[in-house]
Amino acid sequence: MKEYAKTKKDIANYKIRPDLDEKFRVGLVQVLIEKIVREYLEGQVFSAEETPKLMKMIVSDIHAKVKSQKYKRYKIITYVAIGERRGEGVSSATRCIWDAESDCLATYTFLNVNETKS
16 A cells, blocks of 8 residues: 655645646636637538537647646646537536636637538
């Protein structure tokens, strides 16, 4: 069995939260997300056949760009949903354990004005 924190010094040096200068920068990440999403989706027409491949590319790009910021002590979760707007509602739910002092969330919503491909 693995032993943890054998001395008081070990306990004092173990960090469970990032330092202030290592905190997740929501504003910066939102700009990255917006740029990537706009590059992929602006001017596009919705196509149910192309959407799964497009979503994978968007998720991969966003995840890679955020990971390149080298945030320590953060697990990066990237979630993208693309749907056709036909006046219907959409519901989505996510659950997680959240630390209000150090966990953050960056979101971006893109609404395209183009018509659906028949």
